[in-house]
Amino acid sequence: MNATHFNIAAVERDTGLSKDVLRMWERRYGFPVPERDANGERCYPPEQVERLRLIKRLMDAGHRPGKLIATPVAELAVLAPRRKEPIRSADPVAASELDELLSLIKRHDVAAYQQAMQQRLARQGLQGFVQDTVAPLTSQVGEYWERGTFEVFEEHLFTELTKRLLRQAVATLPTGPRDPRILLTSVPDEQHVLGLLMVEALFALEGAECIPLGTQMPLLEISRAATAHRADIVALSFSVAFPQRQIPMLLQQLRAALPDEVALWVGGGGIRRLADVPGIKRLVTLEDATAALAAWRGGER
Amino acid sequence: MNATHFNIAAVERDTGLSKDVLRMWERRYGFPVPERDANGERCYPPEQVERLRLIKRLMDAGHRPGKLIATPVAELAVLAPRRKEPIRSADPVAASELDELLSLIKRHDVAAYQQAMQQRLARQGLQGFVQDTVAPLTSQVGEYWERGTFEVFEEHLFTELTKRLLRQAVATLPTGPRDPRILLTSVPDEQHVLGLLMVEALFALEGAECIPLGTQMPLLEISRAATAHRADIVALSFSVAFPQRQIPMLLQQLRAALPDEVALWVGGGGIRRLADVPGIKRLVTLEDATAALAAWRGGER
DNA sequence: AACTCGATTTGTCCAGGACAAAACAAACAA
DNA sequence: TTGTTTGTTTTGTCCTGGACAAATCGAGTT
Numbered sequence A, B: 001m002n003a004t005h006f007n008i009a010a011v012e013r014d015t016g017l018s019k020d021v022l023r024m025w026e027r028r029y030g031f032p033v034p035e036r037d038a039n040g041e042r043c044y045p046p047e048q049v050e051r052l053r054l055i056k057r058l059m060d061a062g063h064r065p066g067k068l069i070a071t072p073v074a075e076l077a078v079l080a081p082r083r084k085e086p087i088r089s090a091d092p093v094a095a096s097e098l099d100e101l102l103s104l105i106k107r108h109d110v111a112a113y114q115q116a117m118q119q120r121l122a123r124q125g126l127q128g129f130v131q132d133t134v135a136p137l138t139s140q141v142g143e144y145w146e147r148g149t150f151e152v153f154e155e156h157l158f159t160e161l162t163k164r165l166l167r168q169a170v171a172t173l174p175t176g177p178r179d180p181r182i183l184l185t186s187v188p189d190e191q192h193v194l195g196l197l198m199v200e201a202l203f204a205l206e207g208a209e210c211i212p213l214g215t216q217m218p219l220l221e222i223s224r225a226a227t228a229h230r231a232d233i234v235a236l237s238f239s240v241a242f243p244q245r246q247i248p249m250l251l252q253q254l255r256a257a258l259p260d261e262v263a264l265w266v267g268g269g270g271i272r273r274l275a276d277v278p279g280i281k282r283l284v285t286l287e288d289a290t291a292a293l294a295a296w297r298g299g300e301r
Numbered sequence C: 001a002a003c004t005c006g007a008t009t010t011g012t013c014c015a016g017g018a019c020a021a022a023a024c025a026a027a028c029a030a
Numbered sequence D: 001t002t003g004t005t006t007g008t009t010t011t012g013t014c015c016t017g018g019a020c021a022a023a024t025c026g027a028g029t030t
Helices: A008-015 A019-031 A046-060 A065-070 A094-106 A110-147 A152-171 A194-205 A219-228 A244-257 A286-297 B008-015 B019-029 B047-060 B063-069 B092-105 B110-147 B152-171 B196-207 B219-230 B244-257 B286-297
Strands: A183-184 A211-212 A233-237 A263-267 A280-283 B183-184 B209-212 B233-237 B263-267 B280-283
Touching: A008 A046, A008 B219, A008 B244, A019 A065, A019 A280, A046 A065, A046 A183, A046 A211, A046 A263, A046 B219, A094 A110, A110 A152, A110 A194, A110 A286, A152 A194, A152 A233, A152 B152, A152 B209, A152 B219, A183 A194, A183 A219, A194 A211, A194 A286, A194 B209, A211 B152, A219 B008, A219 B047, A233 B183, A263 A286, A280 A286, A280 B110, B008 B019, B008 B047, B008 B092, B019 B063, B047 B063, B047 B110, B047 B233, B092 B110, B092 B152, B110 B196, B110 B286, B152 B196, B152 B244, B152 B263, B183 B219, B196 B209, B196 B233, B196 B286, B219 B233, B219 B244, B244 B263, B280 B286
Parallel strands: A183 A211, A183 A233, A233 A263, A263 A280, B183 B209, B183 B233, B233 B263, B263 B280
Antiparallel strands: none
């Protein structure tokens, strides 16, 4: 028994690939091929875990496992993201400014990044900051992550520091009873919170009362919370990384559990390919969010 | 196919009980007994999911599944937490003050809670606020949650609002190169962040440089991050809810992956019952944390 | 009260089979 | 060329039922 080896539960935790998938790949593709410990249980060496993480990253970028597993490791490293819609922005000046910010993260210069972002916030105002700085930065980080330009811990650092800035900015806005009451959260297994914070900022600016419940609320609890807080709207966020196949069923279940008079709005990168579901409003962009709020106020409920 | 029914993956997500456990309980204890859909797959009605969540909560409070499942639902609701060490505090005045704060959460009065906490922060200073307000509040919320006094969404609201206050307070502290460099994070599946924020506040007050990476870092990434940031110390947090059985192996693996000269400190409610592991420092209380930092500065590394 | 040592409880892992939904590719129509 | 339909392949999830080890309990002993 080697302390550096991982059992199947640890690999599931670290890679996000389920035990079923790990065993299935082994049966079908012949990778990974873990060693076995004294009890005959799988025992993955760190190299295989690392390769699995790489494969998972490329899968999230649109590649297919069958191909990836057949590809030698050396070639995997250079694969480009394979997406249908390239998301790059138009303005080259703005893009290079954003790249400068991200290079501070790459250099792990916490203080400089914070200061630069504070400056942008002061210059652009909260709405501009959210729409022209935080949103494109987040997309860019996602793309860098898919390309392997960003390490996981660099993405985490970016997220953590940016979260703090946004929360701080939101905290300065007036609170108290406003209209409508919007409950913001995400479902279990969905931990990305930046998207929620961005719409919270926009909604709060427009004078809505936001009730932030953090991430990972069980469905039945979301429904209870909506009732307890007398929410007019429940807003959920799904990131691109969230298993797409589960989303429609999830939304259907939540819609069924919520009172009819509570609106259900859904946003985030994970819902782009989603078909329309009756009784649910899809917010693909941040502009959609402010537009939806305006429409709600106009009486369309 | 009923939209209100949950498949086994959804139940796992919402209850935290693994598919294996759900099937095993069905086989052994005869509960839950889900319906079957057209494909012969398990299909859990909401009542059973609700009961499972209740059982899970009582298990986290120290009860055993065999007994709980045999108990009628009506009796389950009134079961008291069954812990070896009662954690209640001494000072009755302080305790009633804290209860007042929590009653604001119970009343879902976001603004009043924020204001009251801001006042305490101003009065006690950051260190006192962390040690005498946030820490006992968090324990109390944990206890209320175990008793069923707090709903899940109320706990989430508390966590979210308190996180914001702490982050805001930490943000006002001076940043920049200091000594030692402490990397703060948690392992995958461990999403509780309040504990990390509390020690971050204390460490930052003592003049350490904190690198907050948020939660849920894969083990191998923690090791990379420590190297990239030239960290002196890696500090991890485990909540009481984290599966105890996995912790020793996890720590052993992380210790093996980290460079020898990087210290590994572990804290949080989840490590109380943990045996000592060589090369790892256990921080059971917040006082231990400041003491550990002083000792480190004294040259004990 | 503290400890040892069987007995019981409980969670995790394993193998291998089945199937449906998603992704793809090819043929066809506009 | 572009868009739509249809068949085929890929892929993930679920199923059953068995085995085992670690944690916990409880009775007896020091």
